[in-house]
Amino acid sequence: MKPALLMASRTRYALPLSTSLARKFDALGEVLDVHVLAAARRGEVHARDPRFTLVRPSPALDGPLFYLRFPFLVAGALRRRRPDALLVQGAPETALALLGRALARARTPVILDLHGDPGAPTRLYGSPRRRLLSPVADMLARYAVRHADGVRTLSPFTTDIVRGLGVEPAAEFVAFMDLDAFSERAPEPLPPRPELLFVGVLERYKAVDVIAEAWRRAAPQVPDGRLHIVGEGTMRELPERLVTDFPGRVRWTPRLTTPEVAAAIDASTALLLASRSEGLPRIVVEAFCRGRAVLGARAGGIPDIVVDGENGLLVPAEDADALAAAMVRMLTEPGLAERLGGGARRDVERWRATPEEHARRTRELVDRVTGVGGRA
Known part of the structure; x- marks a missing residue:
């Protein structure tokens, strides 16, 4: 059987998927049994897709509430689905997912999917008050890189960040972009x-x-x-x-x-x-x-x-x-x-990367980190 991959992030999705996202997840589905735990776009979930568990936005403090719930959401998904691997986008999210794995008492390998500088969101995005969270975000990022079972990077820049923390990435490859x-x-x-x-x-x-x-x-x-x-x-x-x-x-x-x-x-x-x-x-x-x-x-x-x-x-x-x-x-x-x-x-x-190339590299990453070619 295909390895089961749980993908977790705060990425916001609308259902049904756009054409480009449908191509991406259809290709991933050819080589992996994929389930996605993420956030729903406000007011834009109009259909059901068994591959997705989307958390609806809260009326207020949506971001903080999502992150407070994230370890428990991950723990629940790990208990229910028992995936071969967990791929988490973002360093702070990965640190919280590692907590979720501990809560679930699971041994699922956790892979950090690093797309950029993990310190940028608190220092350079949104309100200046977010900078007060920088020390916590930096600590979570270091913990995630050093304790994840594998790290995937996008380019030499993100690879250098990971190596600067004493870790060699499991893989470096670009994501599918619908061009x-x-x-x-x-x-x-x-x-x-x-x-x-x-x-x-x-x-x-x-x-x-x-x-x-x-x-x-x-x-x-x-x-x-x-x-x-x-x-x-x-x-x-x-x-x-x-x-x-x-x-x-x-x-x-x-x-x-x-x-x-x-x-x-x-x-x-x-x-x-x-x-x-x-x-x-x-x-x-x-x-x-x-x-x-x-x-x-x-x-x-x-x-x-x-x-x-x-x-x-x-x-x-x-x-x-x-x-x-x-x-x-x-x-x-x-x-x-x-x-x-x-x-x-x-x-x-x-x-450039086609959906099929992205799916192949993702499957290779899962196999490398888990050593599992499929579930019995």
């Missing part, structure tokens, strides 16, 4: 008027403040240049002020559908990603599919995928002067964006 909307047609030529595009949440970890300051310094040097910001978040006042201060040259779009993101990339000269922290940034792969270079920060996993002078430009993180200079170069230097965009298009294949 059909970005790959189904050939890239468009660069737009006649130079434009930079940012797509992401308007939070501190995305360095929206650095982008705004850099644009103020770069814009006078590129009179015909434009900036398009796509996203929502707690730092929305920054794009609001830019739109007011640079009429006709800055656009802010709170939300776009996936096809609309592809169209926005086509309308841009290059993508901006000046984040203070990133795992393996999906938006970069999407921009590469559309033949667009990336102007990024040397932070997190961005240098894993953006190579300075080959498929983009890299600048020091949180350096508005360096970012402004690179903005001016990208928008004014003849042939630069086109040459780097060609390099981006050539490099995209390195970061």
